[in-house]
Amino acid sequence: MDGIVFFGTECRDVVVSFYRDLGATVWREQPDCTILRAGGFRFGFCERDSADTDGIVTFVFEDRAGVDDAYDRFAGEDDEPPRFNETYDIYQCFLADPEGRTVEFQTFE
Secondary structure (H helix, E strand, O other): OOOOEEEEEOOHHHHHHHHHHOOOEEEEEOOOEEEEEEOOEEEEEEEOOOOOOOOEEEEEOOOHHHHHHHHHHHOOOOOOOOEEEOOOOEEEEEEEOOOOOEEEEEEEO
């Protein structure tokens, strides 16, 4: 069984471009939705009157180097650098997409 997570967006082109820059590819285009794929993770953005910004979009990398690279490429001035989270035994960092959704980069250790 596969799945897709959908989010409403007020600026589909900008948001899709952000995730494509992260390495996601377009899996399907629909009249008002773009479905992206990153490995086995599928997620879509559909034009709506308001943006769905709850939850966390998490990208899992093979190792710390992948997390560090993604952070170096996409973090803003206010984003905290990656750190080890003892509770979950992961190396992670958080930033925001253009509409303010929380994006997490992590690797399990």
